[in-house]
Amino acid sequence: xxxxxxxxxxxxxxxxxxxxxxxxxxxxxxxxxxxxxxxxxxxxxxxxxxxxxxxxxxxxxxxxxxxxxxxxxxxxxxxxxxxxxxxxxxxxxxxxxxxxxxxx
Numbered sequence: 268x269x270x271x272x273x274x275x276x277x278x279x280x281x282x283x284x285x286x287x288x289x290x291x292x293x294x295x296x297x298x299x300x301x302x303x304x305x306x307x308x309x310x311x312x313x314x315x316x317x318x319x320x321x322x323x324x325x326x327x328x329x330x331x332x333x334x335x336x337x338x339x340x341x342x343x344x345x346x347x348x349x350x351x352x353x354x355x356x357x358x359x360x361x362x363x364x365x366x367x368x369x370x371x
Contacts (some may be wrong), residue, residue, distance in 0.1 A: 270336040272304035283308050287342040293338060293370040302334065309344055331363045332350055341369040
């Protein structure tokens with residue numbers, strides 16, 4: 268099974284390096300093939316119009332058959348993100364058949 272990863276700058280997350288390591292370690296443990304990691308390493312912002320996020324969705328759109336999972340590192344303060352994560356999960360599952368997986 269194939270996965271892609273997404274990491275970003277956030278005051279609620281570990282460093283982008285630590286996030287990438289966590290995603291790679293998760294793939295190794297679960298036997299997933301990590302195709303690519305999209306990185307938003309610029310300034311922190313709360314909207315979903317980040318350059319790498321848009322590139323990630325474009326990648327999934329054109330590689331639907333080969334992407335099974337979208338991996339991300341779960342923020343420590345999850346309650347703030349529950350609604351957004353649910354919306355993103357529904358979107359990717361319905362549009363592309365891709366499942367979001369939180370790497371803890």
